[in-house]
Amino acid sequence: MNFAAVDAEDLASCVSCGLCLPHCPTYRITGDDSQSPRGRIGLVAAVRSGDIALDGGVREALESCVQCMGCLPACPSSVRYDRIITPVIDDLAAKSSRKSLVKRLFFAPLTRPRLLRAITVVANVAGRVHLVPKRFPVPPVGSATRRLRLPATATNPRGDVVLFRGCVMDAWYPQVHQATIDVLDRLGYNVKLSDPSLCCGALHAHAGLATRASTLTSRVDEAFPGATLVVNSAGCGAHLARHAENMGEVVDVMEFVSRHLDEATFAPAAQAKDAVVVHDACHLRNIQGTHLAAHRVLGLFYEVRPIPDEGLCCGAGGAYAIEHPKAAELIVERKNNAIQSVIDDKVRYLASGNPGCAGHLHSHRPASWGSVEIVHPIELVARALSTSHPRAGETGRT
Amino acid sequence: MARRRSLRKIEASAFGGAPHELHLVSRDASNIEGAATGFVKPRSVDDVVGIVRECHARGIPFVPRGAGTGLAGGAVPGPGSVVMSMMGMNRIRSVDLAERSAWVEPGVLNADLSRAVARHGLHFAPDPSSQQSCTIGGNVANNSGGPHCLSAGVTSAHVLAIEAVLSDGSLVTLDQDSSPFDLRGAFVGSEGMFGIATAIKVRLTQNAPHHATVVVGFPTIDAGARAVSAIIGAGIVPSALEMMDAPITRAVEAYVHAGFPLDVGALLIIEVEGLSHGVENDIESCLTVCWNHDASYVRRAETESERALIWKGRKTAFGAIARIKPNYYLHDTVVPRRRLAEVLEKVGAIATAENLQVMNVFHAGDGNLHPLLLFDRREAGIMDRVHRAGAEIVRVSVEAGGVLSGEHGIGLEKRDFMSLMFDEPSLSAQRSLRRAFDPAGLANPGKVLPAGSGCGETSGAPGGAWI
Numbered sequence: 001m002n003f004a005a006v007d008a009e010d011l012a013s014c015v016s017c018g019l020c021l022p023h024c025p026t027y028r029i030t031g032d033d034s035q036s037p038r039g040r041i042g043l044v045a046a047v048r049s050g051d052i053a054l055d056g057g058v059r060e061a062l063e064s065c066v067q068c069m070g071c072l073p074a075c076p077s078s079v080r081y082d083r084i085i086t087p088v089i090d091d092l093a094a095k096s097s098r099k100s101l102v103k104r105l106f107f108a109p110l111t112r113p114r115l116l117r118a119i120t121v122v123a124n125v126a127g128r129v130h131l132v133p134k135r136f137p138v139p140p141v142g143s144a145t146r147r148l149r150l151p152a153t154a155t156n157p158r159g160d161v162v163l164f165r166g167c168v169m170d171a172w173y174p175q176v177h178q179a180t181i182d183v184l185d186r187l188g189y190n191v192k193l194s195d196p197s198l199c200c201g202a203l204h205a206h207a208g209l210a211t212r213a214s215t216l217t218s219r220v221d222e223a224f225p226g227a228t229l230v231v232n233s234a235g236c237g238a239h240l241a242r243h244a245e246n247m248g249e250v251v252d253v254m255e256f257v258s259r260h261l262d263e264a265t266f267a268p269a270a271q272a273k274d275a276v277v278v279h280d281a282c283h284l285r286n287i288q289g290t291h292l293a294a295h296r297v298l299g300l301f302y303e304v305r306p307i308p309d310e311g312l313c314c315g316a317g318g319a320y321a322i323e324h325p326k327a328a329e330l331i332v333e334r335k336n337n338a339i340q341s342v343i344d345d346k347v348r349y350l351a352s353g354n355p356g357c358a359g360h361l362h363s364h365r366p367a368s369w370g371s372v373e374i375v376h377p378i379e380l381v382a383r384a385l386s387t388s389h390p391r392a393g394e395t396g397r398t
Numbered sequence: 399m400a401r402r403r404s405l406r407k408i409e410a411s412a413f414g415g416a417p418h419e420l421h422l423v424s425r426d427a428s429n430i431e432g433a434a435t436g437f438v439k440p441r442s443v444d445d446v447v448g449i450v451r452e453c454h455a456r457g458i459p460f461v462p463r464g465a466g467t468g469l470a471g472g473a474v475p476g477p478g479s480v481v482m483s484m485m486g487m488n489r490i491r492s493v494d495l496a497e498r499s500a501w502v503e504p505g506v507l508n509a510d511l512s513r514a515v516a517r518h519g520l521h522f523a524p525d526p527s528s529q530q531s532c533t534i535g536g537n538v539a540n541n542s543g544g545p546h547c548l549s550a551g552v553t554s555a556h557v558l559a560i561e562a563v564l565s566d567g568s569l570v571t572l573d574q575d576s577s578p579f580d581l582r583g584a585f586v587g588s589e590g591m592f593g594i595a596t597a598i599k600v601r602l603t604q605n606a607p608h609h610a611t612v613v614v615g616f617p618t619i620d621a622g623a624r625a626v627s628a629i630i631g632a633g634i635v636p637s638a639l640e641m642m643d644a645p646i647t648r649a650v651e652a653y654v655h656a657g658f659p660l661d662v663g664a665l666l667i668i669e670v671e672g673l674s675h676g677v678e679n680d681i682e683s684c685l686t687v688c689w690n691h692d693a694s695y696v697r698r699a700e701t702e703s704e705r706a707l708i709w710k711g712r713k714t715a716f717g718a719i720a721r722i723k724p725n726y727y728l729h730d731t732v733v734p735r736r737r738l739a740e741v742l743e744k745v746g747a748i749a750t751a752e753n754l755q756v757m758n759v760f761h762a763g764d765g766n767l768h769p770l771l772l773f774d775r776r777e778a779g780i781m782d783r784v785h786r787a788g789a790e791i792v793r794v795s796v797e798a799g800g801v802l803s804g805e806h807g808i809g810l811e812k813r814d815f816m817s818l819m820f821d822e823p824s825l826s827a828q829r830s831l832r833r834a835f836d837p838a839g840l841a842n843p844g845k846v847l848p849a850g851s852g853c854g855e856t857s858g859a860p861g862g863a864w865i
């Protein structure tokens with residue numbers, strides 16, 4: 001194996017300046033060159049040229065990448081680290097037989113909604129009696145089997161959109177789907193739902209299971225030709241946006257709301273605002289570049305507090321927290337400290353637009369956060385709209 | 399017995415760096431290739447003392463390493479060396495708000511230090527363009543500068559004391575109380591050749607209450623350079639005076655969209671900080687000077703985000719260049735301000751003679767040039783032309799009364815140019831100073847001082863390629 005799929009031009013474009021280093025979560029926790037984007041690029045190049053052998057140390061250094069892509073916006077030379085590390089992770093995964101069996105078992109429920117829900121309920125019960133290790137980011141699911149309520153079809157809609165339900169999102173966060181449906185309806189859009197057996201394949205791609213990922217992605221892509229697909233899981237959205245060919249548009253829910261929310265209509269009355277700390281998912285910040293949409297929209301209803309760590313990754317990274325629990329824990333500790341520095345009595349929420357991050361932050365939340373609720377930003381928008389702008393007939397109308 | 403065991407343990411780690419780690423720590427941002435034999439990452443002062451003692455007992459050279467962002471090869475190990483990563487020592491030990499100082503370990507990142515004290519309205523003044531990544535230890539080793547060092551002074555003005563391990567393993571504190579001589583001053587800029595700093599007491603600077611940032615366009619570099627001389631000559635010391643030539647301005651504007659004018663021969667960024675009346679007064683005086691020197695364009699940053707965009711343009715200039723050609727060789731020389739225009743003209747001629755593209759971005763206020771030679775290393779014979787042009791640029795800078803390096807250090811890159819500037823008695827005096835700190839010649843040998851002349855020096859100049 002010599003990483004033949006990596007483009008030589010991409011490797012040559014790194015001038016080793018080191019400006020990526022502080023934006024890499026694994027470099028931040030270790031300070032090791034081998035745990036940095038620059039170092040990993042150097043290792044891939046050295047393995048290809050035969051200068052060093054692909055031993056356990058090299059493999060570990062490359063596999064420890066969270067793939068947060070925080071190095072992409074930090075690179076002044078626009079090195080395409082994503083195009084370098086992705087085929088490398090694929091190569092390494094293809095050669096690892098033991099791991100791929102574990103991975104297959106882990107990924108099996110993702111396209112089987114009933115199985116995933118059953119496992120979730122069991123995991124929840126087990127979690128309450130402390131049988132589930134911290135690294136499994138299963139959130140508390142109070143309403144895992146709740147049915148989604150679709151509003152009556154609007155007579156004169158602004159348009160039709162498809163809400164992508166996904167696998168984990170559908171099993172673990174149905175309340176986020178409901179909030180998304182409610183807000184889209186309030187904006188005047190007809191919402192259709194994707195089938196919950198349609199998994200986008202992002203987690204598979206992240207783990208190096210390229211072939212399986214591609215099959216799953218195509219299924220989603222072919223299901224909705226020309227449609228606008230609204231996604232409320234940043235990880236799924238980033239993956240689909242990059243790989244979909246037949247769909248009209250794949251758009252993160254907060255970006256969609258930001259574009260279509262009529263600020264004049266929805267501007268809330270002046271009042272003491274609750275504060276919300278906004279955690280930017282790497283998929284939004286580093287890959288899609290749309291993380292500010294959540295800040296903009298939430299800013300209409302809440303006092304928004306960014307996390308003062310330049311958007312460093314939280315360490316969730318697909319199945320990363322499960323495969324590299326120690327690194328993931330050190331990374332999230334750093335994130336938690338940064339979050340802690342902006343939390344005071346006014347802060348009631350921590351908003352994250354990605355289920356992986358939300359679960360990871362939840363399982364590692366320190367007691368000092370008190371009653372701060374970890375939510376999806378669209379839930380906060382739904383709540384704000386229902387209290388400050390109730391519909392005719394709803395209670396609380398002013 | 400216990401001691402033997404611990405020695406063996408140290409030995410094992412000293413020489414047990416994994417092959418992939420040794421490969422990576424054999425180079426820094428200069429991409430001069432070295433060859434590390436061992437790799438260690440101390441986490442405490444005791445670790446450093448133990449490792450250095452062991453190296454001393456066995457005659458093994460050791461090379462301290464921070465973030466590896468140096469551009470002169472200062473952290474590139476010669477054959478048989480142990481590389482000591484200081485990134486495991488990255489604590490801010492203490493902050494003294496009353497004295498406005500802090501004791502920090504060498505692996506603390508420059509920008510992290512400023513971030514950590516920001517809520518007290520303080521910052522660490524030296525601001526190299528690599529400040530996000532580079533370490534305080536590296537700043538001390540190279541006596542680093544940055545755009546705002548024009549008024550604030552370079553690193554040596556912001557280091558109050560140094561705790562260091564010398565090459566025999568002794569732990570010393572260098573400050574004004576411990577010696578009648580300013581040994582702290584000697585240690586700053588010693589490029590790791592006097593020992594290893596294990597903690598640095600830095601001065602913290604109060605954030606200025608007001609600032610003004612203006613962008614001024616001139617028809618020619620000559621007019622801009624004269625304006626810079628005249629501003630300093632008028633007794634004004636702006637906090638930053640940065641110049642970019644026309645080609646780099648175009649490259650940066652295409653990337654950053656800072657609103658830089660594209661029809662000017664040179665662009666000057668002037669920033670003044672201080673109390674509001676002083677700031678307004680100084681910026682007015684600067685602009686008057688500029689108008690008198692044929693300025694053709696003036697724009698003042700009206701908002702903080704406009705100001706940030708201007709500085710982003712300046713500090714990521716090298717990246718913008720990487721979009722034009724895949725490789726660059728960044729030079730660092732200093733010339734007297736009044737000869738800026740003349741030397742820049744010669745730099746242009748040198749590049750033309752070697753058929754290379756050159757762009758200039760520089761700290762005009764202190765005459766610190768950063769000519770960038772652009773090339774594609776896959777072109778046959780290109781490296782010879784780049785090296786010839788580089789050597790010529792150094793030669794014309796020194797001939798104009800300048801010096802070899804402003805802030806990147808001498809390292810391996812400029813070592814063999816030292817005799818252009820220093821005669822044999824001067825070099826000999828510097829060697830003696832080095833020997834006083836490091837008689838065994840084990841601390842980062844082979845750097846700065848020309849090869850083959852020092853006691854105990856391995857001539858270990860790594861050969862290898864520039865990119």
